[in-house]
Amino acid sequence: MSATFGGLSGLHWALLGAAFAVIGGGSGSAMGITYIANVAGGILTDLPERFGPLLPLVVIPGTQGIYGFITGVLVAFVMKPGSGWEALPGWVxxxxxxxxxxxxxxxxxxxxxxxxxxxxxxGMVAKRREEMGRALVxxxxxxxxxxxxxxITILYFFVVIRPFYSTLGI
Amino acid sequence: MYRKHRLEVDPLREQPSPREEGRRLKKPPDFLRIDLAAIKPFHETLRYGHAVGRIKAQEMKLLLSHHVGRLIEADFDEALHILGEVEMGDYLAGARTARGVDDGLINYLHDLYEFLRDALPQDSVLFEFFHCRYDFHNLKVLLKAARDGTPEDALLTRLGSMDLEVLRRGVEHPVELPSPYKELVLELEGRDLSPQELETLIDGCFLRYRLFLARHEGSAFMEELARAAIDLSNLKAILRARRLGKEREAAQRGLVEGGYIPTGYLLELYGDTDDVMVKKLERTRYPARLLDFLLEEEKPSLSDFDRRSDDYIMDLLRASRRISVGVEPVFSFVRARENEVTMVRMILMAKLHNLAPEAIEKMLRKLYIE
Known part of the structure; x- marks a missing residue:
């Protein structure tokens, strides 16, 4: 069984995947938060009392970054550190x-x-504070x-990929 | 107060905007090209997000239809009391005369434009788009005063972005003026024009300059409004010329290029009967209701056309409300506020002249938010 796949070892592929997930999720969140924070900043200039209702709207695009982070951490768990993960075949x-x-x-x-x-x-929250619930939906x-x-990513990790490990003796 | 935004090209000539020119000079290779339409929502949110947030906070203070309904029925003092429920009331408190009302409303508009200047990104031309009307107006007054010796002070407005002293000096030494005022004054120098012709030329330049600014901003919405304003101005010029029985050539001089309706088509309308004119207008992008008042037995004045034009523009602005972030909501908000000022002025002046509520109702425009 080949130790590399496409010129990269299994460890390299796995780390590349983790990096992509963290970069993709984090960048999306950073962009999303910037957009809403821009608008929220404008609203708060004139209506500082709307900070509370606006905060969940500003925070909510941040979750994608967390999902990217979780994926990055899961990659480490899937690779079972300390149990021969340096020898992970390229295709895995x-x-x-x-x-x-x-x-x-x-x-x-x-x-x-x-x-x-x-x-x-x-904009809904700026006009009517009580619309916060609907605005969040x-x-x-x-x-x-x-x-x-x-x-789907978690399913792939634990339902599709992990079962292979036992056959590889990792 | 001085113009914050200076344009480096001559806006009176048809030419690409500096941004377009830059794109032509530094054309990226094909594989690096990005579809700007696809990233526009993101770009607009970054650019106008803060301004949109600020206007969303202000939209609660707009005049609503229930306010207008009560204003129509109220007497002058009650009307001022009702206006106290919205932001405008603070500016009109204590106004007792037409002059007092005008002063209050000018202060209100002044603060609105200052708010706009504060909220907009530095490189936005939106501020200039709204302000240039007053600069052109002031220039018109000063040029007329210089030619005919008419008194100027009472007609000048302080709402312009250019200092009045700069404009006064510019009338004598046009090269000191920024574009497009410099080109306009140079074009008018040495020409023997009647006050009406002078006014037509300046108004035309104003409309073309706004179209230039809209294109410079790269906003299809602003361009649509600027072109619609040219068409409506052209239609009004045709109607006025017909009403005064002027020659076709005289009507042609009042037309401005750049609208959606070609000026040749408008000149064809000039020779048509009223009903044919209304039918032909239906073939353009404009609704026949703009001109159907011509078919009424008792011909109303051109102010009825103004009201219909304003309502048409308001329909365009209302349609833009589905766009949550971008130049559109900011533009619509400022235009809605200007519309409010026009309405309140009309109502209060009518109250001062004891006009009946029914007569006031006929003059009113549509509101941005019903």
Whole structure:
């Protein structure tokens, strides 16, 4: 069985996947938070008392970054550190890399778009404080797809990839 | 107060904006090209997010239809009391005369533009888009005063972004003026024009300059409004010329290029009967309701066309409310506030002249938020 796949070892593929997930999720969140924070900053200039209702809207695009972080940590767990993970075959590492891609792309895109949706919803909170609940529902709908991508990534890790490990004796 | 935004090109000539020129000079290779339409929502949110947040906080203080309904029925003092429920009331408290009302509303507009200047990104031309109207107005007053010796002070407004002294000096030494005022004054120098012709030329330059600014901003929405304003101005010029029985050539001089309706098509309308004119207008992007008042037996004045034009523009602004972040909500908010000022001025002046509520109602415009 080849130790490398496409010129990279299993460890390299796995780390690349983890890095992609963290970069994708983190970048999406950073962009999303910037968009909503821009609008929220404008509202708070004139209505500082709206800080409380606006905070959840500003925070919500940050979850994609957390999903990327969770994926990065899970990669380390999937590789079972200290139990021969340096010898992880290239093709298994590549599988881990592929499993990271849903979080990488979906969190990047949904984080940015969630920021835009939150920016639109912030207008509702600016006008009527009591609309906060409804305003939060709209960006939360975008969140669904980030959560689904994380679930798929976790499923790949623990249902598809981990069972191979026993056959490899890792 | 001085213009914050200086344009480096001559806006009176048809030419690409500096941004477009820059793009042409530094064309990236194909593989690096980004579809700007795809990233526009993100770009607009970054650019106008703060301003949108600020106007969302202010939108609660807009005049609503229930305020207007009560204003129409109230007497002058009660009207001022009702206006106390919105932001404008602070500016009108204590106004007793037409002059007092005007002063209050000018202060209100002044603060609105200052708010806009504060909220907008530094490189936005939106501030200039709204302010240049007053600069052109002041220039018009000063040029007329210089030619005919008419008194100027009472007609000048302090809402312009250019200092009045700069404008006064500029009338004598046009090269000291920024574009497009410099080109305009140079174009008018030495020409023997009637006050009406002078006004037409300046108004045309103003409309073309706004179209230039809209294109410079790269906003399809602003461009649509600027072009619609040119069309509506052209239609009004045609109607006025017909009403005064002027020659076709005289009507042609009042037309401005740049609108959606070609000026040649408008000149065709000039010779048509009223009903044909209304039908032909239907073939353009404008609704026939703009001109259907021509078919009424009792011909109303051109102010009815102004009201219909303002309502048409308000419909465009209302349609932009589905865009949550971008230049559109900021633009619409400022235009809505200007519309409010026009309405309140109309109502209060009517109250001072004891007009009946029914007569006031006929003059009113649509509101941004019903």
């Amino acid at each position: 590492g590549f599988q881990i890399f592929l499993a990271c891609l849903p979080v990488c792309f979906v969190c990047f895109v949904s984080g940015a778009y969630q920021g835009l949706t939150s920016a639109g919803a912030a 709209l960006p939360a709908l975008v969140e669904t797809y980030a959560v689904l991508s994380l679930i």
